[in-house]
Amino acid sequence: MDMDGGRRVFNRLGPSSSTDNTNKQQKVCFHWRQGKCTRYPCPFLHSELPTAANGKRPHQGFGAEDNYRAGGGLRRSGNYNFSNNNTWGRVQPQQPVNNRTVVKRIEKLCNHWVQGSCKFGDNCKYLHQWSTGDCFSLLAPLDGHQQVVTGITLPMGSDKLYTGSQDETVRVWDCQSGQLVGVVNVGGAVGCMLSEGPWVFVGLANLVKAWNIQTSAELSLNGPVGQVYSLVVGSDLLFAGTQEGAILAWKFNVAANCFEPAASLKGHTLAVVTLVVGGNRMYSGSMDQSIRVWSLETLQCIQTLSSHTDVVMSVLCWDQFLLSASLDKTVKVWAATESGNLEVTYTHTEEHGLLTLCGMHDSEAKPVLFCSLNDNSIRVYDLPSFTERGKIYSKKEVRSIQIGPGGLFFTGDGSGQVRVWKWSAEPSTALS
Known part of the structure; x- marks a missing residue:
């Protein structure tokens, strides 16, 4: 072993050259032997030869010497290491850029x-880093929830953000400071959240709670059987998708200041996990792998869509189209035929199952789609091309995405963390 400039290097046995460059090439990189050489190309060797007991290089047979020269069978290069216990493979080869x-x-x-x-x-x-692409950036994490975040809502005209979790709490955050200003123990796992006007609705097991943030009134809407997984408002009715497969509807009675039962929509055989309203239709996605189309005028099912082969996790209205996401790893785009029925016009496939969809328009009024996957990521696409604009990563799967004003949007994941994001260019309206 020699000392070279205060650093240890290991001589490779064999003839040496008088040139400095050749001398370097005959030495084994000390950093490589520690598994942490990052130079490419490295002037020292990233391989060693076996040595005999007397310290001399053993006889290797005819042609063995040529194999270690340029053009031989084994390349003498800093990129190659044939040792079985090396750590070089953990760092990808580096590419020179502007020296x-x-x-x-x-x-x-x-x-x-x-x-x-x-x-x-x-x-x-x-x-x-938590994202790729240059169209958005992370502003702040909101920590506090102990389990998966299942609902995020920002009431119109309010300066408070409401988040709900399976840890049985609803947390209230100040939008200006990002500070936690209140924690409400709701006595059960939160399945979903929704705000409409002054009301904040929370889906629980066998119950929907309603809070009026202007008057502080609190109401309990009874009737659901099992967990309430989805909420939506349409045609002056509040709809709740339940674990048993029914969709319950309530109408607000202004005189009595209460929500009165209005209807129970039946047809799904398993839990209704997603609801969306578009025009005079409501669309429901279920664990029974189907989507049902309901008339808001008659509250009757007018079509059943059965193209998915796994749970339909999310439905979204965009322009004249319906988008649906499923654990079958597809996003399907539906359009109405001349008869008025919906048919699949395009299928986008991912490598993992999809959990939720959310959409908005960017500053140029172009629609953008968020697709949360169960690999703990969100893909962000332009519509209708499905050209990727970036990705967002989380500690665990993202179950909730909510659009805010001024280019803000919020995500909530399975670890309980809520994150605040901002677009680099301010978007306009959200998709339905």
Whole structure:
């Protein structure tokens, strides 16, 4: 072993050259032996030869010497290491850019970085950031919930953000400071949330709670059987999708200041997990793998859509189209035929099951679609091309996405964290 400039390098056995460059090439990189050399190309060797007991290079047979020269069977290059216990494979080869080197990263969140313990730092081949793309940025995390966030709502005209979780609480956040201003224990896991006018609705097991944020009135809407998974307002009615498959409807009685039962829509055989209203129709997605189309005038089912092969997790109205997302890894785009029935006109396929859809228009009035996947990511697409604009990553799967004013949007994931994001260009209205 020699000392070279205060650093240890290991001589490779074999003939040496008088040139400095050749001398370097005959030495094994000390940093490589520690598994952390990041230079490309490295002037030292990233391989070693076996040595005999007397310290001399063993006889290797005819042609063995040529195999270690340029053009031989084994390339002598800093990129190659044939040791079985090396750590070089953890860092991808670096590509020189303007006399600098950068690590080509895999678009996957580094789990060690999330936990604050990645030892590779800037040389890690996985992402050390919560998003890709340049159209949005993370403003702040809102910590406090202990379980999956299942509802986020921002009442019109309010400066408070409401978030609900399976930890049986609703948290209230000040939109100006981002500080927590209240925690309400609702006595059960929150399945969904919705705001309409001065009212905030919370879907619970066998119950929907309604709070009037202007008068502080609190009402309980009874009737559901099992967990309430989805809420929507249409035609002056509040609809709730329930665990048993029924969709219950209430109408607000102004004189009595209460919500009165109006109807029970039956047809689904399993839980109704998503509802959306578009025009004079309501669309419901269910664990029974179907979507039902309901007339808001008659409250009757007028069509059943059965193209999905797994749970329909989310439905969304966009222009004249209906979009549906499923655990079958597809987003389907539905359009009306001349007869008025909906048919699939396009199917977008992902590598993982989909959990929720959310849409908005950007500053140029172009529609943008958020697709939350069960691989803990959100894909952001332009419509109708499905051209990707970026990705958002979370510690766990994102169950809730809510659009806010001024380019803000909010996400809530399975770890209980709510995040506040902002578009680089201010968007306009949200999609239905």
